[in-house]
Amino acid sequence: MNLKHIISEYKWQFLLMLILILLDAGLLILFPLFIGYAIDDALIKGYQGAICLGLLGLATLLVGAGRRFYDSRFYAKVYERLGAKIGDQPDKSASIKTAHLRFLTEVVEFFENSIPEIINNSIGLIGTLVIIANLNLQIFTGCIINLFVILIVYGVTGKRTTRFNSSYNNELERQVTVVSDNHPISLRRHLNKLMKWNIKLSDLETVNFSIIWLFMMAFLVVSIVVAIGEGGISYGTVFSLVLYLFQFIETTVVMPIFYQQWLRLTEIINRIKHV
Template identity: 30%
Template sequence: MLKDVPITIPALLAAFLWRIGLTWVLTFCETALIALIPLFIGFAIDGLLTKDTTALFQLVAAMAVLIAISVIRRAYDTRVFGTVRVEVGKAQAARIPDLPVSKLNARLAMGREMVDFLENDLPLVMAALVQLIISIIVLFAFDSVLALAGAGAVVTMLLIYALFHRQFYRLNGHLNQQAERQVGILETRKPQRLLLHLSRLRSVEVRLSDTESILYGAIFVVLLGLVVFNLWYATTSLPITSGTIFSIVSYSWEFVESALALPVTLQGWSRLSEITKRINSAK
C-alpha cells in the first residue's frame, strides 16, 4: 500500500481513505452530539420549570445515541489504526534495511507516532473545530458580541502559537536525534555513556515542557478572559432565563475546552513535520 511513496500523512490518508473516512464520520457525529448536549440541557431546565418534560426526553434520547456512537467508534478505531501501524512499520523496514539498528528502532517508533496523530490528534482537532463552530453559532444566536469575543480569542491564541512553532520544531529535532542513538548506546554497556544520553534526553524534555508551560499559560489567560467577559456581558446586558444563562456559560466553557485542543494539535504537527522529514531519509 505504501510502496515507492514517501511515508507522509497525505500518503497514509490516500492508502486508507475509506477506512479512516468512516472513523471521521463517526467522530463528527459524536462531536456534534456532545456539542449540542448543553443546549438540550438548557431547554430541559426551562421545560421542567414550566412542568413540561418534552425537552427532558429529547435530552435522554440524544445521550443514548451519543453513547452508542461513542462505543462503536472506539472499537472500530482500534482495528483500523492497528492495521495502519503494521503497514507503516513494514514499509519502513523494507526501505531502509541497511540502517543501523539504533536508528531503525527509533524511526519505527516515530512511524507509529504518525499513526497516533491520525488516530488521536487529527480527530481531536476535527472535534475541536466542530465544537468551536457550534459554540460560536449558539453564542451568536444569543448575542453577536458573545460570538465576536470568541472569534477574537481564537485569533489571539493562534498568533500566540505562531511565536512558538520554530522552537517546538527545533527541540523535537534534538529529541528525535538523541532517541536514534539509544540502542547503540545501550549496546556499548558503558554506564557513563548511558547516563550522558539520559541526561541529554531529560534536558530536551525539560526545555520542551518549559516552552509548553509558557504557551499554555498565555493561552489560558486569553480563554479564561473570554469566559469572564461572556458571563459579565450576558448577566448585565441581556434579558435571559436560567436555562439561557446556563447555556451561555456552558458554551463559553466548551469553547475554551475545544480551543485548547488546537495548540495541542499544532504542537503535534510541529513534531510530526520533523518526524516526516527524518523517517523518509535514507541516512
C-alpha cells in the same frame, strides 16, 4: 512513508471514519443546547426536554463506541504494515530502526486519537461560535479577539517547537547504540540530553499555555457578568450560554496542543518518509 499514499490506499476506511467522527462531533455540540431546553422544560414541570437529552446521550454513546471499535482495528493493521517496512531496511542500524518504530507509534496514535479530537474540536469551535453569536454578539466579539491572541502566541513559537523536537529526535535515534555500548557515563549523558530537550519543550508549552489561560479567565469573568446583565432571557438560555463559553475555552486551550503535536509529527515524517 508518504501520508498521501497511505490515505489513498485506505481511502474508503478513512472516509467511513470521517463520517463517524463528523456525526459524533455534531451530536456532542448539541449537549449545552439540550441541557438549556431541559432546564426550561423542568421549570414548567415538563419532562420532554430531559427525555430528549437522554436520547441524545444514548445516540452519542452508540456512535462514539462504534467509531472507537473500528479505529483500533484499522490502525493496528496500518501500524503492522508500516512497521514491517521499517524493519526491512538493511541500510539502517538497529538503533535507528528502533527509534523509527517508536516514531511510527506516535504517528499512528496521532491519527487514531488526535485526528478525531481535532475534527471534533474544530466543528465544536465553529458551532459554538455560531450559537454564541446568536445568543450575545458582544461575547462573540470577545471570542474572536481571544482566537487572534492564540494564533499570535503559537505562531511566534512554532519554529522553536520544531527545532526542539528535531534535537530530541536526533538524540533518540542514538539510544539503542548507547545502551548496547554498556557504558554508564555515555548512557547518563544521553539521557541527560534527552531530558534537556524534553524540558525545553515542556517549558515552552507551559509559558504559552499560561499566557492563553490568563486571557481566557479574564474573558470568562467578563462574559459571565455581561450574560447576567442581559435582560429578557430565560435562566436556561443564560446557563446554555455559560456552558458554551466553557466549551469555547476548553476547545481553544486544547487546539494549540494538537498544533504542537502536528509540528512534531511533521518532523517525524521527514525522518521516516522513505519507508
